[in-house]
Amino acid sequence: MKLEGLSAVVTGGASGLGAAAAEALAAAGAKVAILDLNRDVGEALAAKIGGLFRHCDVTNEVTVESALASARAAHGVERVLVNCAGVAIGQRTVRRDRETGAIIPHSLAAFEKVIAVNLTGTFYMMTQCAAAMMTLPPMLPDGARGVIVNTASVAAQDGQIGQIAYAASKGGVAAMTLPAARDLAKDGIRVVAILPGLFDTPMFAGLPDEARQALSAGVPFPSRLGKPAEYGALVRHICENDMLNGECIRLDGAVRLAPR
Amino acid sequence: MKLGNGVSAIVAGGATGLGAAAAEKLASKGCKVAILDMYREPGEALARKIGGIYCHLEISSEITVDTAFDFAREENGIERVLVNCAGVAIEQRAAWRDPQGRIHIHDVPSFERLLQVNLTGTFYMAVKAAQGMMSLPPLDNGMRGVIINSASVAAEDGLEGQAAYAASEGGVLALTRPLARDLVDDGVRVVTIMPGRYDTMMFTERSTDVRQMVGTTKQQPDGMSDPKEFAEMVVKLCEDDQYNGQVIRLSGAKG
Numbered sequence: 001m002k003l004e005g006l007s008a009v010v011t012g013g014a015s016g017l018g019a020a021a022a023e024a025l026a027a028a029g030a031k032v033a034i035l036d037l038n039r040d041v042g043e044a045l046a047a048k049i050g051g052l053f054r055h056c057d058v059t060n061e062v063t064v065e066s067a068l069a070s071a072r073a074a075h076g077v078e079r080v081l082v083n084c085a086g087v088a089i090g091q092r093t094v095r096r097d098r099e100t101g102a103i104i105p106h107s108l109a110a111f112e113k114v115i116a117v118n119l120t121g122t123f124y125m126m127t128q129c130a131a132a133m134m135t136l137p138p139m140l141p142d143g144a145r146g147v148i149v150n151t152a153s154v155a156a157q158d159g160q161i162g163q164i165a166y167a168a169s170k171g172g173v174a175a176m177t178l179p180a181a182r183d184l185a186k187d188g189i190r191v192v193a194i195l196p197g198l199f200d201t202p203m204f205a206g207l208p209d210e211a212r213q214a215l216s217a218g219v220p221f222p223s224r225l226g227k228p229a230e231y232g233a234l235v236r237h238i239c240e241n242d243m244l245n246g247e248c249i250r251l252d253g254a255v256r257l258a259p260r
Numbered sequence: 261m262k263l264g265n266g267v268s269a270i271v272a273g274g275a276t277g278l279g280a281a282a283a284e285k286l287a288s289k290g291c292k293v294a295i296l297d298m299y300r301e302p303g304e305a306l307a308r309k310i311g312g313i314y315c316h317l318e319i320s321s322e323i324t325v326d327t328a329f330d331f332a333r334e335e336n337g338i339e340r341v342l343v344n345c346a347g348v349a350i351e352q353r354a355a356w357r358d359p360q361g362r363i364h365i366h367d368v369p370s371f372e373r374l375l376q377v378n379l380t381g382t383f384y385m386a387v388k389a390a391q392g393m394m395s396l397p398p399l400d401n402g403m404r405g406v407i408i409n410s411a412s413v414a415a416e417d418g419l420e421g422q423a424a425y426a427a428s429e430g431g432v433l434a435l436t437r438p439l440a441r442d443l444v445d446d447g448v449r450v451v452t453i454m455p456g457r458y459d460t461m462m463f464t465e466r467s468t469d470v471r472q473m474v475g476t477t478k479q480q481p482d483g484m485s486d487p488k489e490f491a492e493m494v495v496k497l498c499e500d501d502q503y504n505g506q507v508i509r510l511s512g513a514k515g
Contacts (some may be wrong), residue, residue, distance in 0.1 A: 093442035094390045103394050105387045115375060127365040130355040134363045159438030167438045168379060168431040175430020179418030183353040259441045
């Protein structure tokens with residue numbers, strides 16, 4: 001699928017991996033709508049890449065629908081959806097308090113929050129955009145209508161200590177890739193997931209240099225944090241390569257996450 | 261970990277299907293089994309048959325989970341074995357066209373309900389059991405207990421209409437390793453089984469189309485497997501301390 005002139009929606013597109021995807025798609029000629037919670041950063045990036053920003057909370061159906069409606073009014077119905085909106089927490093299944101020895105279980109509310117944003121949010125965006133893509137005429141002789149790129153994580157396969165909620169949410173995203181691709185195959189809509197490893201994003205921005213070096217050392221090659229632009233390049237390639245479908249792609253420099 | 265000697269075991273979803281087979285097998289190994297399930301009648305009948313107890317469970321309700329654990333522990337002592345088999349399945353496509361050409365999308369409440377039972381339910385049961393096991397003294401080689409989750413092969417190769425089911429079981433698959441890693445210092449092991457097509461209620465309730473598609477008897481090459489094979493696997497995983505953090509596909513290469 002050629003991206004020139006197509007309408008694209010990127011959730012979590014204000015910063016990090018989402019911002020890199022938005023930039024890569026804009027550079028390929030797509031009209032990009034950035035959907036994010038972070039208005040200031042999102043509007044600045046939209047201005048820079050000639051796209052638009054719409055405020056959106058992926059756990060809130062009303063904001064999703066109004067953001068999509070207004071993005072479509074400006075750019076037309078999207079042919080590309082990139083889901084990058086996500087949150088991470090660190091909490092062990094059960095932990096012993098160092099001082100008191102008390103046994104403290106993982107908060108159920110915290111688990112549910114991560115699932116709501118990362119998994120249900122991705123799912124809801126996907127169904128909304130797929131339904132809209134189905135109203136469009138096919139673009140290519142083979143019936144291609146659009147593409148959906150979801151962001152999981154290598155934690156879906158090798159979650160670390162304290163990542164039970166995050167891993168569960170990303171494992172769900174990875175697992176629904178194939179059935180979603182099968183559901184939408186007849187209508188020419190592809191679904192692909194990326195499992196990024198350790199990337200230099202705001203999730204890691206607060207870390208001291210020492211910790212960043214330790215993280216980098218664990219990546220076999222290239223032995224550094226991934227650049228968001230490398231993620232953006234893969235998103236662009238997935239859009240352009242019509243044979244990629246129903247697959248989960250690790251983008252990680254061969255890293256396998258250690259227990260801690 | 262040695263079974264028998266009155267080791268206390270909890271089987272969620274133990275009234276029917278894979279859970280019932282596991283409950284029966286654990287009881288035959290000498291465990292004190294508590295069947296936690298929403299289906300009271302078959303649950304109580306099976307409990308009587310195997311000399312265990314039945315506790316009512318609505319896995320998506322935190323309070324009934326807590327109460328069921330309290331009751332099971334009062335009767336049988338704190339569990340060293342948890343088998344998580346409670347689960348539901350639905351079939352609905354992510355988006356589809358009806359014969360009139362109207363476009364429909366998967367409804368969000370069904371998706372959320374499935375996650376709540378299969379994923380959050382499994383998570384919460386595991387957290388509760390781990391909390392209990394950590395309060396027990398370790399057995400030989402420092403072992404305190406074992407948690408066995410049931411996911412599905414749909415976690416790896418979901419069919420059309422299984423986006424929600426695959427997402428929920430894929431979540432269980434993905435949480436297995438961090439769960440095992442979180443609990444390794446306290447001698448609690450975690451293993452997940454991904455069953456293929458078993459001759460259980462979850463299957464008999466499904467549409468005739470699906471049943472015809474995969475065959476109805478286990479004699480057919482791509483047909484169904486026997487829940488007893490699942491139960492054998494559960495016992496093996498309880499007894500062999502080498503299994504920790506794994507995910508095991510148990511589908512006889514069918515489908």
